[in-house]
Amino acid sequence: xxxxxxxxxxxxxxxxxxxxxxxxxxxxxxxxxxxxxxxxxxxxxxxxxxxxxxxxxxxxxxxxxxxxxxxxxxxxxxxxxxxxxxxxxxxxxxxxxxxxxxxxxxxxxxxx
Amino acid sequence: xxxxxxxxxxxxxxxxxxxxxxxxxxxxxxxxxxxxxxxxxxxxxxxxxxxxxxxxxxxxxxxxxxxxxxxxxxxxxxxxxxxxxxxxxxxxxxxxxxxxxxxxxxxxxxxxxxx
Numbered sequence: 001x002x003x004x005x006x007x008x009x010x011x012x013x014x015x016x017x018x019x020x021x022x023x024x025x026x027x028x029x030x031x032x033x034x035x036x037x038x039x040x041x042x043x044x045x046x047x048x049x050x051x052x053x054x055x056x057x058x059x060x061x062x063x064x065x066x067x068x069x070x071x072x073x074x075x076x077x078x079x080x081x082x083x084x085x086x087x088x089x090x091x092x093x094x095x096x097x098x099x100x101x102x103x104x105x106x107x108x109x110x111x112x
Numbered sequence: 113x114x115x116x117x118x119x120x121x122x123x124x125x126x127x128x129x130x131x132x133x134x135x136x137x138x139x140x141x142x143x144x145x146x147x148x149x150x151x152x153x154x155x156x157x158x159x160x161x162x163x164x165x166x167x168x169x170x171x172x173x174x175x176x177x178x179x180x181x182x183x184x185x186x187x188x189x190x191x192x193x194x195x196x197x198x199x200x201x202x203x204x205x206x207x208x209x210x211x212x213x214x215x216x217x218x219x220x221x222x223x224x225x226x227x
Contacts, residue, residue, distance in 0.1 A: 031213050033213045033214070033215075035215075042217060042219055042220065043200065043202075043215075043217040043220075044217075045214050045215060045216070048213045048214060055213075056213070056214045058214075090154060090155065092155075092213070094213050099143065099160045099162060100157055100160050101145065101157065101213060101215065102157060103147075103154045103155040103156075103157075104154060105153070105154045106154050
């Protein structure tokens with residue numbers, strides 16, 4: 001069965017712009033979470049959505065936002081991009097009653 | 113605040129040798145994950161450990177969990193070059209949330225297996 005799908009895979013943006021990343025979870029998975037991975041800070045939790053509701057939010061500024069649609073697909077948005085937002089953004093999905101959390105291939109964002 | 117610490121952070125070993133990666137965490141949790149990440153790639157799920165004393169094995173990797181000591185180990189047996197990757201442990205902080213998807217990761221252990 002198809003895994004977690006993230007688009008786009010690679011993108012370059014300029015400081016001050018905004019970006020939207022998309023994530024399609026594994027079919028039947030209703031929980032979607034997002035993580036940021038950087039060499040300096042490692043893997044950090046951004047937020048989690050379930051049934052279109054944000055259930056958890058990590059310690060990131062308000063420039064980072066997300067949403068989930070009725071088909072469980074999720075998007076995250078970063079506004080007013082800063083150089084430090086350059087990172088690998090990973091989406092993960094889980095069946096709400098399941099234990100394993102599956103990660104997508106990630107979206108590589110470079111801010112110049 | 114939940115903290116997860118792995119050691120060692122860097123591990124260079126010869127093929128055929130055994131070694132153990134340690135993962136300590138600071139608050140109560142009954143769900144611990146191990147992931148593998150190859151350079152430029154995503155996280156591959158290796159193990160989910162759910163209870164005290166849980167032990168799981170897959171090929172040359174074996175993971176265990178001691179919830180009382182707040183410690184998990186990932187043991188590598190007779191390492192081969194294909195095991196070269198970065199290994200992360202991650203813990204769910206059930207005191208903070210109940211959904212089970214908020215993972216706090218360790219820093220990762222970069223494993224290099226030399227011929």
